[in-house]
Amino acid sequence: MFGLKADWSLDIKQRYFSLGDYTAGEARWCPGCGDHGVLTVVQRICRDEQLLPEKTVAVSGIGCSSRLPHYMGTYGFHGLHGRALPVACGIKSRRPDLDVWVATGDGDCYSIGTGHWIHAVRYNMDMTVLVFDNSVYGLTKKQTSPTTPIGFQSNTHPQGAPLEPLNPLTVTLGISNVSFVAQTIDWNPVHLYETIKAAHNHKGFSLVNILQRCPVYSDNVFKHLQEDPSQLLLLTHEKGIHLEKSLLRLFPNQQEHDPLNMSEAYDIADQNVPVGLLYHNPDVPCYEDISSQGKDMGIDDKLVALNAAYDQFAI
Amino acid sequence: MFGLKADWSLDIKQRYFSLGDYTAGEARWCPGCGDHGVLTVVQRICRDEQLLPEKTVAVSGIGCSSRLPHYMGTYGFHGLHGRALPVACGIKSRRPDLDVWVATGDGDCYSIGTGHWIHAVRYNMDMTVLVFDNSVYGLTKKQTSPTTPIGFQSNTHPQGAPLEPLNPLTVTLGISNVSFVAQTIDWNPVHLYETIKAAHNHKGFSLVNILQRCPVYSDNVFKHLQEDPSQLLLLTHEKGIHLEKSLLRLFPNQQEHDPLNMSEAYDIADQNVPVGLLYHNPDVPCYEDISSQGKDMGIDDKLVALNAAYDQFAI
Amino acid sequence: MSKPSNNLQMVENSEATKVPVRIDEHIVEIVSDSGEGAQKAGQTFGTVSAKMGNGVWTVEIIPAEIKPPARSPAGASGIRIRLGSHNMTNMGDAADLVVALNEQVLYSRIATHAYKPGTVILLENKWITDPDPKIREQYQSAVAEFRENGLIVHELAMEDECLKLTPRPRLGKNMFVLGMLSYIYSRDAEKANHEIDLTFARKGEKVVHLNQQLWKAGYEFAKENLDYWYEIPPWERETTKPLIVTSGNQALGLGVMASGMDLVSMYPITPATSASHYLAEVFHNIGGFVHQAEDEIAAIGFAIGSSFAGKTACTITSGPGLALKTEFVALAVMAEIPLVIAVVQRGGPSTGLPTKVEQGDLLASLYGEPGDAPKVVIAAATIEECVHFVIMARKLAETFRTPVILLTDANLATGVQPYPRPEAKAEWFASPIDQSPWDKGVDPFQWNEETGLSPRPIVGQPGGEYVLTGLAHTTESKVAYDRESNQRGCNMRSRKLAALWSTLKPPEIHGSPEGELLLVGWGSTLGAIEEAVDKARAEGYKVSSLHLRFLSPLEPGLEEIFSRFKNIFTIEINYSDEADAPLITPGNRRYSQLSILLRAQTLVDVDCWTNVHGQPMQPGLIYDEITRRLNAMKGES
Amino acid sequence: MSKPSNNLQMVENSEATKVPVRIDEHIVEIVSDSGEGAQKAGQTFGTVSAKMGNGVWTVEIIPAEIKPPARSPAGASGIRIRLGSHNMTNMGDAADLVVALNEQVLYSRIATHAYKPGTVILLENKWITDPDPKIREQYQSAVAEFRENGLIVHELAMEDECLKLTPRPRLGKNMFVLGMLSYIYSRDAEKANHEIDLTFARKGEKVVHLNQQLWKAGYEFAKENLDYWYEIPPWERETTKPLIVTSGNQALGLGVMASGMDLVSMYPITPATSASHYLAEVFHNIGGFVHQAEDEIAAIGFAIGSSFAGKTACTITSGPGLALKTEFVALAVMAEIPLVIAVVQRGGPSTGLPTKVEQGDLLASLYGEPGDAPKVVIAAATIEECVHFVIMARKLAETFRTPVILLTDANLATGVQPYPRPEAKAEWFASPIDQSPWDKGVDPFQWNEETGLSPRPIVGQPGGEYVLTGLAHTTESKVAYDRESNQRGCNMRSRKLAALWSTLKPPEIHGSPEGELLLVGWGSTLGAIEEAVDKARAEGYKVSSLHLRFLSPLEPGLEEIFSRFKNIFTIEINYSDEADAPLITPGNRRYSQLSILLRAQTLVDVDCWTNVHGQPMQPGLIYDEITRRLNAMKGES
Numbered sequence A, B: 001m002f003g004l005k006a007d008w009s010l011d012i013k014q015r016y017f018s019l020g021d022y023t024a025g026e027a028r029w030c031p032g033c034g035d036h037g038v039l040t041v042v043q044r045i046c047r048d049e050q051l052l053p054e055k056t057v058a059v060s061g062i063g064c065s066s067r068l069p070h071y072m073g074t075y076g077f078h079g080l081h082g083r084a085l086p087v088a089c090g091i092k093s094r095r096p097d098l099d100v101w102v103a104t105g106d107g108d109c110y111s112i113g114t115g116h117w118i119h120a121v122r123y124n125m126d127m128t129v130l131v132f133d134n135s136v137y138g139l140t141k142k143q144t145s146p147t148t149p150i151g152f153q154s155n156t157h158p159q160g161a162p163l164e165p166l167n168p169l170t171v172t173l174g175i176s177n178v179s180f181v182a183q184t185i186d187w188n189p190v191h192l193y194e195t196i197k198a199a200h201n202h203k204g205f206s207l208v209n210i211l212q213r214c215p216v217y218s219d220n221v222f223k224h225l226q227e228d229p230s231q232l233l234l235l236t237h238e239k240g241i242h243l244e245k246s247l248l249r250l251f252p253n254q255q256e257h258d259p260l261n262m263s264e265a266y267d268i269a270d271q272n273v274p275v276g277l278l279y280h281n282p283d284v285p286c287y288e289d290i291s292s293q294g295k296d297m298g299i300d301d302k303l304v305a306l307n308a309a310y311d312q313f314a315i
Numbered sequence C, D: 001m002s003k004p005s006n007n008l009q010m011v012e013n014s015e016a017t018k019v020p021v022r023i024d025e026h027i028v029e030i031v032s033d034s035g036e037g038a039q040k041a042g043q044t045f046g047t048v049s050a051k052m053g054n055g056v057w058t059v060e061i062i063p064a065e066i067k068p069p070a071r072s073p074a075g076a077s078g079i080r081i082r083l084g085s086h087n088m089t090n091m092g093d094a095a096d097l098v099v100a101l102n103e104q105v106l107y108s109r110i111a112t113h114a115y116k117p118g119t120v121i122l123l124e125n126k127w128i129t130d131p132d133p134k135i136r137e138q139y140q141s142a143v144a145e146f147r148e149n150g151l152i153v154h155e156l157a158m159e160d161e162c163l164k165l166t167p168r169p170r171l172g173k174n175m176f177v178l179g180m181l182s183y184i185y186s187r188d189a190e191k192a193n194h195e196i197d198l199t200f201a202r203k204g205e206k207v208v209h210l211n212q213q214l215w216k217a218g219y220e221f222a223k224e225n226l227d228y229w230y231e232i233p234p235w236e237r238e239t240t241k242p243l244i245v246t247s248g249n250q251a252l253g254l255g256v257m258a259s260g261m262d263l264v265s266m267y268p269i270t271p272a273t274s275a276s277h278y279l280a281e282v283f284h285n286i287g288g289f290v291h292q293a294e295d296e297i298a299a300i301g302f303a304i305g306s307s308f309a310g311k312t313a314c315t316i317t318s319g320p321g322l323a324l325k326t327e328f329v330a331l332a333v334m335a336e337i338p339l340v341i342a343v344v345q346r347g348g349p350s351t352g353l354p355t356k357v358e359q360g361d362l363l364a365s366l367y368g369e370p371g372d373a374p375k376v377v378i379a380a381a382t383i384e385e386c387v388h389f390v391i392m393a394r395k396l397a398e399t400f401r402t403p404v405i406l407l408t409d410a411n412l413a414t415g416v417q418p419y420p421r422p423e424a425k426a427e428w429f430a431s432p433i434d435q436s437p438w439d440k441g442v443d444p445f446q447w448n449e450e451t452g453l454s455p456r457p458i459v460g461q462p463g464g465e466y467v468l469t470g471l472a473h474t475t476e477s478k479v480a481y482d483r484e485s486n487q488r489g490c491n492m493r494s495r496k497l498a499a500l501w502s503t504l505k506p507p508e509i510h511g512s513p514e515g516e517l518l519l520v521g522w523g524s525t526l527g528a529i530e531e532a533v534d535k536a537r538a539e540g541y542k543v544s545s546l547h548l549r550f551l552s553p554l555e556p557g558l559e560e561i562f563s564r565f566k567n568i569f570t571i572e573i574n575y576s577d578e579a580d581a582p583l584i585t586p587g588n589r590r591y592s593q594l595s596i597l598l599r600a601q602t603l604v605d606v607d608c609w610t611n612v613h614g615q616p617m618q619p620g621l622i623y624d625e626i627t628r629r630l631n632a633m634k635g636e637s
């Protein structure tokens, strides 16, 4: 495949990758599950960006959504419940050449993984983090998650979830070094694609909260949003998510929001169900720029350094 | 001691508690450590409010600050690093009659304890949570904490802490069910007293971030604030922390801030080093009101219920 | 329709006299894609059988994947019902009779050795006319393959029959199947229809009626088309106590309630979660509360806080959750906090086999914590014990001021069985918390030097104020770094186990008290082991078995008992190196978990026979191993 | 000043000829409130001694509390230096000579049995004229008490002497003390002054000069006022290799660098943290990176991620941190991720004794994880091994595709010793990651059925794309729930230990290969055990010892070795029930950690002798136990 580089020189790629190169096995999610759509979009972006499959890693925790790496033709790490982010950060730490994607769930990321979520935002390592927020624990069959609406009847709260749901957006916006926060919906592939693509293009930690339908266990949670798009607030801005006209027509409720305006982002996230880019600051330093220093040091230099270390203790 | 109840009836207390009743042993913090002052204030509030020592529990994790329970004459739980909050919530869950205090550090609460911090705010159980934020790991001798200023030379970052410090206030404000967030300084006992007292008076989870001096390991961190109070923003409001005139004189930089105004609270916390009450909503439901239901059920009723449960499976 | 040529009793001879063949027991399965109601039909069949006085064990067949495609081996969903004229303690070996709604799901059952030559398969035959040629082909080749392997396949037009009554046979076919089984096993029609009534009452008269019609149609269909007609007389129980039917996880929930526990604090994890689901539905009726924490660490921390404050608490989890609780378990040991930790074991290590059974958490329960962390570890061996062991665990936790780990496993958790209705006793409840003044002269850890026991002040008791700590401490709970305090605290915490040990009786031996071979087991394998031992003994083999409920401390008298047998091995569902595997020698062989404990404690050469198949132990396999070993011993001598 | 009447060689006889008394070794302590520079003085004393060719072991005395009040037993801060004419492998028994800057701090030393009758105490005497009558009284009664207990106390006006040179004697007194010790032990003046120069150079000429003056004053003061004058000839080493002096934690750091590790991911915890502190200072010089994670779970997760991506990684922690890592360790076992986990053991359980030594994490290392989690566990026995075992661990981790737990402890971590400078070898470094195309025909877990080993694709290798998972899986790393896959995976992971085992040599025996008594140890007790054995053997006792470096797999040949001894016991710093404690019987006795492993594997009656005093094992105590047991055996026969 041929491609023009930014400096107009001709880049002759040895391989062209098709969707199939990013695909492995048959996705075993329920019919109608929003995860299917997200997977497809991720694969399309990989294809459109011609990511090298061997340099791409999909990292996840445990949950329905965390099965995503198994359906990708890239490298993958399907680890422990709640622990996708430390693993992903570790992968990136000394291998900044790798393209790291994270698939996690509302339970995986916002419940058991809370501590890692907060601190990973702070590290701001370059990775695309997709939170499949279906407001429920899917894999373990319908328990309350942090984003479960109050009153929702789950198996752990048959009398109704007792707490107001956590708002992952306001929390994320409050973390220092936050650099990219967006929200999108699985049922609009266009917005989904554009949002994840923007997240992937951002150098830094991009958190995308995806409202994701689980027709089996939380069917009713997003129905009203699906049926009445006016309950969503579409964020518009030239620096925001690219929006086709059709989208603008679909979502009557819109707000022009500069993704550099943190204060406004916070208010929007606090008071609405926004769809779009809440915050984007391309200038936050990335931790891998520190952590990967010295990774290519030659053996001779290393031997010199080691001997110097010994010298320090010589008597 | 005599006291007038709210309904003007005379309450005859059998015991009067003096400061000594809230004191145990000699506090083993370094001379000049801010922890001494906080302990004294807590003991004074206990005395002033005549809390029953046997109904009062001081819970902590591990760290210099987490030694506090050992110096209180009440019950105490000096548990695991980072885990004060789950224990405190568990104590309160079925014993809403107990007065629960939590002493935790910036490492204990904002690093290893992050997940519990976020979720404990959400549970909003009635307890007074004091975060001794000395911007460093004290007990383990000077490692970087989440609130360590960037560039600060610690033993784990002798070349300087690499990250912008976490702002615990903005993060806390973003959590749903947040009901009381304040910040104060250990070196002003008046403001310290009034803030902790307000926190204690609030029914719900009151988080007080205390800028606390560690003269041994982070001496320089708060020096500029101590020497130049104008670098602090004193929050004033009739619904805020009670402020003596002397305080108003001391802090030239002031802002009138209604603690019910979340949006403003966020902006203040984002852009300043505020001293005062950032947010206060007395109407957020408390989890113990749910979790303690049925705690006093009589044995006969329980036997009936147990038999009914068996009946469900009878054949 | 061809007559079965299997090794079961057959109906031929009885046809003349028109009475059903009397059998002692049968293993029945209903298998289908998920969502076809097989489990409901099987549960009802089990309940009816239990009500008719049979011993019953049912266990669900759960698909391995979140959403496997229809008609796929990975999608096998259904239920096994073992029923007979005696107590049923396990799921048994190969099935006798299977109703299958498609042929593909049978492959995964065959792969787990659920069937044998002679197993009767009643198979839906609509696939033979499926519009999709691939399906038709799949069906035909499968049937041929099954028959080749000795299965007796009857191809039945069940769907067609149902279509006569309902346009949506997918939803009603399960009751048709129930009807068929009701005829085959001579189930009481009234009881069956009563259950259908109960099941569908909520959905209205019409639905009840349709399903009862479907039941009847199935019944008649079987009568007309099948030559299988059995009678399974009731089990002659010693007791006439009323029965309840529950799964092991429901039993765990009942135990929590019967013990008067205040709080269950948990984080969802398979296969433990369903115990919490059950409790979440009913616990508030008895004044209890289920707390779903943000993670397993918080779950146990919350329970510990509650227990510190005098309220009895329990946390329920499985392997990965237990791993996360390790640090808090050590705190509970160190600071002597009563706590019940129920661990429903699944396949490990790591995420392992989340829905499958293993007994792999024994050593982690005993030795998981850095430092010395003596605690009580017990294991329930039956579903009934899942009730009673919670009560015992709570009591032990408080008496010995210690965490108690109660081990069950996925086999018990999902197995369903009738057993005597437990009593409801006020004295089983935790006593109300003491808030009376504490004698200031008594230290918070005033250890009895002999037993390590000490009275515990409860928050709220004036005069008892102390600060609990996970650091080494004195009797006053003051942090202490000196050698004497630390040694003393360790001694006292360990001594409690010796004190408990001295109250235990030596375990009872199943079979004769001496012989050639002794099998030692623990946990859910009890039923299978004893069944195998009984069978072998009936054939004259000199084998006995022993089942441990206490793993820490180990039950007394083991060395003495072991000395009466020539050969001893444990049966466990966990990993051990096979003695004759490549590179394995006595010097490097990794033994199974219980055998390590027994060898270290008794120095007796306790061998082990284990696997990590993720399956309940089958009595037949154990029987084979018994006879293999005994015959080899004979050969040797 | 009264002459000492102790049982040491005395100087009296030598005075006439004015030559120092030649001694083989001495144990010296400097004790004070913290902040008085005792440690600096002791370290310098140790360095000078090492440079003079002595064997040296120094260990810091650390106060138990964050900030204990001045002049309090809990505040004892200082250093012990053991030096002699042979290799020093441990801190020894009671001290011979102590310099104390106040009398109160001595109490806590006495409580840990650091002194014996005859120990010489050179005590600052300014307290006798303190304005505070309470202090005067404390001082006098303490001195009287010490003398009553047989200590030889010399009350010296050290502060007064220092005041002659500096108005702030608190800051300079340590160099005065160094001067005293330099006289007493005939230390090379030039070398001593060179060290002072190095230490204070940063603070400028003037400070260097003052401290050298103080040194000189101390030297002269001792010469004039004390009758102690010793000579300790250099150790006649076999090798003339250059030496380095480090603590065990610095050695760990050097090992990380020498092994070519890319990353250390940690969360601060005592006593592991100082290893990370050292690395944080220098690791970037060799291209490495220290990541401080938000907690221990993230720390190991980060390291695992890095290792998955082909970069060699290590995490360093202590007990409570290990507990938190349990779940991830199991993942590393299950998914065969190379990883070095260094555990610097401290007193447990729970927060326990954070600054003190224990060998209590052995069983948790082997058995901490639910399910079967075979992994390599090794323990360094010397400070030098702390370097080399990291290199070995990294290599083992990669070769066997497994986590390796490397155990050290607070004794090694804080002990300081000269040892041969390790080499710097390119082949010790991790090889650069392979990014060449992967042979698609090779599965990501293409296990060798015999050894369990398999080649590992590294992210970036085209064609190697696979998804690592903690679920049971096939050779292709596909999730699998079937019995065969799970059994096979378990077999293969376990088999790797047998493969490693078959490459190991039986351990060497210290002493004769057969005899009455065999001591078995592991970890930091090596030096103390061998010293005790040597002493007993020199007296004719038939005792030998054996020290294990590999705990999982255990080293081969143990059963055979054990068969050559009448009696065997382990020496460990961890908990075991004493055999004759109340209620303890053979049936319930809780054995120590290594003895459990040895008993289970060999069925030999391996006894144990342990304590949880939080102190390094003292050779004298071990010697006493050896002779006690051997004399008892004599009595019995």
Ligand SMILES: Cc1ncc(C[n+]2csc(CCOP(=O)(O)OP(=O)(O)O)c2C)c(N)n1
Pocket (backbone or CB within 6 Å): A062, A063, A064, A065, A066, A080, A081, A104, A105, A106, A107, A108, A109, A132, A134, A136, A137, A138, A139, A140, A145, C267, C268, C269, C270, C296, C320, C321, C324, C351
């Ligand atoms: C340590 C641990 N705790 C609990 C579990 C059980 N578990 C698996 S997935 C899951 C929650 C999944 O919910 P979510 O993250 O929202 O993902 P979803 O399935 O909804 O996509 C839980 C509790 C586990 N595997 N490991």
Ligand SMILES: Cc1ncc(C[n+]2csc(CCOP(=O)(O)OP(=O)(O)O)c2C)c(N)n1
Pocket (backbone or CB within 6 Å): B062, B063, B064, B065, B066, B080, B081, B104, B105, B106, B107, B108, B109, B132, B134, B136, B137, B138, B139, B140, B145, D267, D268, D269, D270, D296, D320, D321, D324, D351
């Ligand atoms: C699981 C675990 N990890 C690490 C430690 C070691 N540790 C004890 S206190 C502490 C940090 C203390 O810092 P902070 O919470 O800020 O309290 P401070 O001492 O500054 O008051 C650490 C890392 C521990 N005790 N347990």
Ligand code: SF4
Pocket (backbone or CB within 6 Å): A028, A029, A030, A032, A033, A034, A035, A064, A065, A134, A138, A139, A213, A214, A215, A216, A217, C066, C067
């Ligand atoms: S359970 Fe829900 S989230 Fe999981 S695969 Fe099915 S639809 Fe998707």
Ligand code: SF4
Pocket (backbone or CB within 6 Å): B028, B029, B030, B032, B033, B034, B035, B064, B065, B134, B138, B139, B213, B214, B215, B216, B217, D066, D067
């Ligand atoms: S180290 Fe710092 S925080 Fe700890 S007691 Fe001393 S001054 Fe206070």
Ligand SMILES: [Mg+2]
Pocket (backbone or CB within 6 Å): A063, A105, A106, A107, A132, A133, A134, A135, A136, A137, A138, A145
């Ligand atoms: Mg979810």
Ligand SMILES: [Mg+2]
Pocket (backbone or CB within 6 Å): B063, B105, B106, B107, B132, B133, B134, B135, B136, B137, B138, B145
């Ligand atoms: Mg701190």
